[in-house]
Amino acid sequence: MFNDIAQKLENALNKRVQNGPTEASIDLLGWMARTALELIGQSGFGYSFDNMEDDVPKHKYSLVIKDLVQAGVGSTIFTRTLLMNAVPWKAVHEVRDMVMYRHEFSVKVYEEKKRALEEGDEAVMRQLGQGKDILMKDNIDADAEDKLNEDEIIAQVFLSSPSYSPKSDLFLLDVTWISRTFIFAAMDTTSNAMSRILQLLTVHPDVQDKMRQEISQARRERQGENLSYDELVTLPYLDAVCRETMRLYPPVAHVLRRATEDSVVPLSKPVRGIDGQEITEVIVPKGTMVDISIINSNRNTDFWGSDAMEWNPSDGSLPFRILSLMPRSQESTLICKPDTFQTWYFDSELTDCVLSNSMTFIGGSRSCIGFKFSQLEMKVIISMLVEKFNPVVVGGDGHPKLPLLVESAK
Numbered sequence: 425m426f427n428d429i430a431q432k433l434e435n436a437l438n439k440r441v442q443n444g445p446t447e448a449s450i451d452l453l454g455w456m457a458r459t460a461l462e463l464i465g466q467s468g469f470g471y472s473f474d475n476m477e478d479d480v481p482k483h484k485y486s487l488v489i490k491d492l493v494q495a496g497v498g499s500t501i502f503t504r505t506l507l508m509n510a511v512p513w514k515a516v517h518e519v520r521d522m523v524m525y526r527h528e529f530s531v532k533v534y535e536e537k538k539r540a541l542e543e544g545d546e547a548v549m550r551q552l553g554q555g556k557d558i559l560m561k562d563n564i565d566a567d568a569e570d571k572l573n574e575d576e577i578i579a580q581v582f583l584s585s586p587s588y589s590p591k592s593d594l595f596l597l598d599v600t601w602i603s604r605t606f607i608f609a610a611m612d613t614t615s616n617a618m619s620r621i622l623q624l625l626t627v628h629p630d631v632q633d634k635m636r637q638e639i640s641q642a643r644r645e646r647q648g649e650n651l652s653y654d655e656l657v658t659l660p661y662l663d664a665v666c667r668e669t670m671r672l673y674p675p676v677a678h679v680l681r682r683a684t685e686d687s688v689v690p691l692s693k694p695v696r697g698i699d700g701q702e703i704t705e706v707i708v709p710k711g712t713m714v715d716i717s718i719i720n721s722n723r724n725t726d727f728w729g730s731d732a733m734e735w736n737p738s739d740g741s742l743p744f745r746i747l748s749l750m751p752r753s754q755e756s757t758l759i760c761k762p763d764t765f766q767t768w769y770f771d772s773e774l775t776d777c778v779l780s781n782s783m784t785f786i787g788g789s790r791s792c793i794g795f796k797f798s799q800l801e802m803k804v805i806i807s808m809l810v811e812k813f814n815p816v817v818v819g820g821d822g823h824p825k826l827p828l829l830v831e832s833a834k
């Protein structure tokens with residue numbers, strides 16, 4: 425399914441670059457968002473949102489989901505729409521209608537797919553099975569003690585619903601929460617990451633060439649066939665580029681956690697208070713909301729070296745920087761303790777991050793469950809784009825801007 429969607433993207437771009445780069449400036453950010461939505465739509469919900477042919481996506485959901493993100497509307501339909509009905513403003517009613525559309529559409533797709541599965545529709549089973557397999561792969565590869573069963577993974581998503589309470593019937597939870605969580609979590613994160621990689625490749629043509637060589641070589645060894653999941657994820661340079669981009673430009677810059685117990689957090693470096701006293705730890709009472717800065721941790725020179733602000737997928741001695749492990753004893757390592765719902769704290773024993781010590785997908789029991797999915801998605805799409813196209817900078821000032829220009833790779 426991933427390769428099919430990559431093929432559709434390739435066809436769409438080919439059509440638009442066939443007259444040469446001066447003819448076609450393509451909004452790759454837009455195409456990455458369409459691709460990410462199509463991938464999560466097909467594999468998560470068995471639903472296709474986009475034929476990947478038209479200049480702009482035609483499905484109302486694709487447009488509504490983007491507009492709602494901009495409008496910052498996150499909570500349930502009931503509170504929002506009651507409030508919104510009372511306000512006599514056209515703009516508010518437009519947002520209300522989008523919320524209603526999203527809800528009704530999610531329920532419709534959910535019911536259609538449920539019926540198809542109950543009736544034993546093999547195509548739907550296969551399609552949803554593929555998506556689930558990728559989501560579960562991370563878990564399958566996990567150590568025995570960290571492994572969750574399928575119900576626990578699904579429950580993890582339900583538990584993140586604001587309408588969840590221990591007494592609630594899971595089936596009565598707002599269905600849109602599930603679709604929204606997945607679509608929101610899966611779409612802009614991965615599409616922004618892929619766009620960032622493409623932007624970086626325009627300013628680092630040497631990296632682009634090296635990646636292209638690695639991908640073409642691997643494909644030659646496969647006699648031109650598509651690379652399998654295992655082959656693709658083990659291409660070292662492609663991996664290094666993805667990981668280093670995820671470190672320096674994490675699509676989710678920070679997350680919020682509420683302390684579920686009183687904690688004393690040791691600081692890695694003492695700081696001085698306004699009274700001149702040295703502070704070596706911070707008291708965090710139960711219930712405190714804590715803003716965890718993923719981006720600052722990922723760019724911390726103590727962990728990543730003095731050139732932490734530079735994008736450097738290969739440091740020469742190591743295959744890539746990200747493997748230069750942050751010391752496990754590092755006292756300031758921020759973790760989400762496994763098995764403790766909504767608990768965060770600093771711990772000297774554990775560095776429990778999903779992506780080799782970078783905080784990009786956070787860590788612990790509330791870490792990103794789409795890590796493997798996004799890793800595969802990024803690699804399938806980026807490897808195709810780098811092999812077949814050459815993203816170049818629009819305009820003459822050498823500063824990359826969106827839309828980027830693409831031309832066929834020679």
Ligand code: HEM
Nearest residue numbers: 584609610613614617675676679785790792793794797798
């Ligand atoms: C580069 C891509 C991605 C990044 C950087 C990313 C990062 C994150 C982060 C930091 C969180 C924690 C958010 C928080 O606790 O506030 C999270 C949660 C989540 N992610 Fe991702 N994500 C990515 C792609 C995906 C994909 C492709 C999917 C689905 C296929 C996905 C599904 C989820 C879900 C369902 C959660 C909520 C888990 C929970 O609350 O227990 N993510 N992600």
